[in-house]
Amino acid sequence: MLGHRLSEWCGHGPILEEDIALANIALDLIGQATLFLKLAGETEGKGRSEDALAYFRDAIDYRNVELVEMPNGDYAYTMVRQFLFDVFSYHMLEQLQKSTNPALAGIAAKGFKEVRYHVRHSSEWVVRMGDGTEESHTRAQKALDDLWRLTAEMFQADDIDREMAAEGIGPDIAAIEPKWRAVVDDVMKRATLTIPNDPPAMTGGRKGRHTEYLGHMLSEMQIVARSYPGAEW
Amino acid sequence: MDQQPQNTTEEALNAKFEARIAAGETIEPKDWMPERYRTQLIRMMSQHAHSEVVGMLPEGNWITRAPSLKREMVLISKVQDEAGHGLYIYCGTETLGVDRAELVDQLLSGRAKYSSIFNYPTLTWADMGVIGWFVDGAAIVNQTVLAKASYGPYARAMIRICKEENFHKKQGYEIIATLAKGTPEQKAMAQGAVNRWWWPSLMMLGPSDTNSPNTAELMRWRVKRKTNDELRQRFIDLTVPQADAVGLTLPDPDLKFNPETQHYDFGAINWDEFWQVVKGNGPCNRERLQARRDAHENGRWVREAAEAYAAKHSSPAQSAA
Ligand SMILES: [Fe+2]
Ligand SMILES: [Fe+2]
Numbered sequence: 001m002l003g004h005r006l007s008e009w010c011g012h013g014p015i016l017e018e019d020i021a022l023a024n025i026a027l028d029l030i031g032q033a034t035l036f037l038k039l040a041g042e043t044e045g046k047g048r049s050e051d052a053l054a055y056f057r058d059a060i061d062y063r064n065v066e067l068v069e070m071p072n073g074d075y076a077y078t079m080v081r082q083f084l085f086d087v088f089s090y091h092m093l094e095q096l097q098k099s100t101n102p103a104l105a106g107i108a109a110k111g112f113k114e115v116r117y118h119v120r121h122s123s124e125w126v127v128r129m130g131d132g133t134e135e136s137h138t139r140a141q142k143a144l145d146d147l148w149r150l151t152a153e154m155f156q157a158d159d160i161d162r163e164m165a166a167e168g169i170g171p172d173i174a175a176i177e178p179k180w181r182a183v184v185d186d187v188m189k190r191a192t193l194t195i196p197n198d199p200p201a202m203t204g205g206r207k208g209r210h211t212e213y214l215g216h217m218l219s220e221m222q223i224v225a226r227s228y229p230g231a232e233w
Numbered sequence: 234m235d236q237q238p239q240n241t242t243e244e245a246l247n248a249k250f251e252a253r254i255a256a257g258e259t260i261e262p263k264d265w266m267p268e269r270y271r272t273q274l275i276r277m278m279s280q281h282a283h284s285e286v287v288g289m290l291p292e293g294n295w296i297t298r299a300p301s302l303k304r305e306m307v308l309i310s311k312v313q314d315e316a317g318h319g320l321y322i323y324c325g326t327e328t329l330g331v332d333r334a335e336l337v338d339q340l341l342s343g344r345a346k347y348s349s350i351f352n353y354p355t356l357t358w359a360d361m362g363v364i365g366w367f368v369d370g371a372a373i374v375n376q377t378v379l380a381k382a383s384y385g386p387y388a389r390a391m392i393r394i395c396k397e398e399n400f401h402k403k404q405g406y407e408i409i410a411t412l413a414k415g416t417p418e419q420k421a422m423a424q425g426a427v428n429r430w431w432w433p434s435l436m437m438l439g440p441s442d443t444n445s446p447n448t449a450e451l452m453r454w455r456v457k458r459k460t461n462d463e464l465r466q467r468f469i470d471l472t473v474p475q476a477d478a479v480g481l482t483l484p485d486p487d488l489k490f491n492p493e494t495q496h497y498d499f500g501a502i503n504w505d506e507f508w509q510v511v512k513g514n515g516p517c518n519r520e521r522l523q524a525r526r527d528a529h530e531n532g533r534w535v536r537e538a539a540e541a542y543a544a545k546h547s548s549p550a551q552s553a554a
Contacts, residue, residue, distance in 0.1 A: 014532025
């Protein structure tokens with residue numbers, strides 16, 4: 001989802017170098033999503049391919065956190081969103097490399113290498129914008145204020161997460177939060193940004209109860225694939 | 234400037250320059266060159282860079298609607314390559330003593346041109362295939378020749394870029410081949426895109442030699458090596474068999490192989506349409522320029538923030554701390 005969102009910047013970035021960087025990150029993320037979806041389809045065993053899972057599921061059947069489906073907004077919003085997710089993804093994939101499921105561990109190892117670069121890119125931009133001009137600081141602070149409430153969802157373990165963690169397949173995602181928080185605190189301090197005190201928003205993305213944005217995003221993404229059922233591309 | 238000795242020196246330098254060109258030598262940034270050579274190169278190279286960047290828009294238009302994850306990734310990476318080409322050629326142009334900010338300003342203010350082809354809309358997924366096949370294909374024909382241009386940085390940029398354009402063309406043709414052997418709707422989609430993009434692609438190679446004011450001088454300086462009409466003929470000769478191979482028809486009833494010339498004859502190009510597009514009246518001229526202006530304006534505070542941050546953190550006081 002986030003990769004798809006980033007790809008919307010292609011051709012419209014603030015500077016050509018950033019068009020290229022965002023496209024790189026989008027490619028990494030969509031690549032990771034493809035591998036995870038492929039594995040999910042194989043594990044399910046009903047013959048659904050990665051494309052079937054991406055293009056022929058309705059929003060209500062998507063299981064992503066809401067943070068990643070939020071619209072791009074301005075560049076501060078995009079970069080703060082990216083940073084908050086990148087740090088989570090970094091710690092998540094770091095743990096997942098140790099999964100007892102070799103296929104998952106393999107995807108995680110590949111992704112982990114990529115995300116290290118993503119964290120560097122997004123954290124540098126958050127610091128630059130927070131500690132740049134008055135305007136960039138205001139914009140970055142606003143983005144953080146708006147998005148902060150959505151971050152708690154990343155660490156809310158459900159029964160499946162707990163079962164996966166118990167079997168050593170998935171990481172203990174609640175345990176990732178303090179590590180995530182330490183990095184976020186450090187970067188926000190360097191960026192001279194203030195972490196808001198707002199309580200978490202009522203989110204439901206991981207149960208299929210998404211923001212209204214996801215439906216619109218998918219309607220665009222799925223239009224061609226769904227308009228020609230059975231076609232090969 | 235109007236003093237006699239300097240004129241003599243200039244004449245001598247000019248003669249030496251022309252001799253080097255005639256001997257097939259490569260001109261490098263530090264070498265002396267006539268002002269006219271420099272301005273012509275800046276014009277050509279910056280137009281080329283602008284075309285790469287504006288060219289991101291028609292294809293960028295379909296990234297979020299690509300019909301499969303693989304196609305989405307291939308398209309993002311293609312558009313990303315074009316950004317890289319733009320950047321690379323801007324850097325090459327800077328070796329001629331003009332900076333990128335000024336070149337971008339020329340584009341946004343409408344003083345600089347970019348390729349006419351990008352002022353046409355992308356209406357179906359098949360357009361992603363045809364653009365790769367025709368537009369990158371025509372670009373290759375042009376750039377293969379430019380790779381032997383007399384100005385070193387431009388020639389080297391073309392060699393590197395051409396490799397990627399070849400890849401783009403292959404991918405585009407593959408999209409079309411897949412559609413052409415797909416469902417009847419897919420085949421119709423492919424044929425429709427071919428019909429819409431064929432003539433604009435022929436125009437993209439530039440006005441006919443009789444109407445191309447710069448050609449003679451650029452050819453003498455080996456900035457150009459082939460005339461627009463020669464390039465166009467080469468593109469047509471290459472493309473007709475490729476269309477046949479996937480069972481698609483090029484929309485020109487006069488298109489047929491001429492055994493005497495060993496080339497394909499083709500129908501009359503509507504140059505009126507070309508000039509209309511060049512003058513700004515094409516289907517998407519306004520939208521393309523507006524999209525670039527918006528990106529530039531919306532990105533202003535971001536660039537300023539990066540500069541302000543860099544300035545704060547490179548001051549002597551900071552680095553001593
Ligand atoms: Fe290109
Ligand atoms: Fe290309």
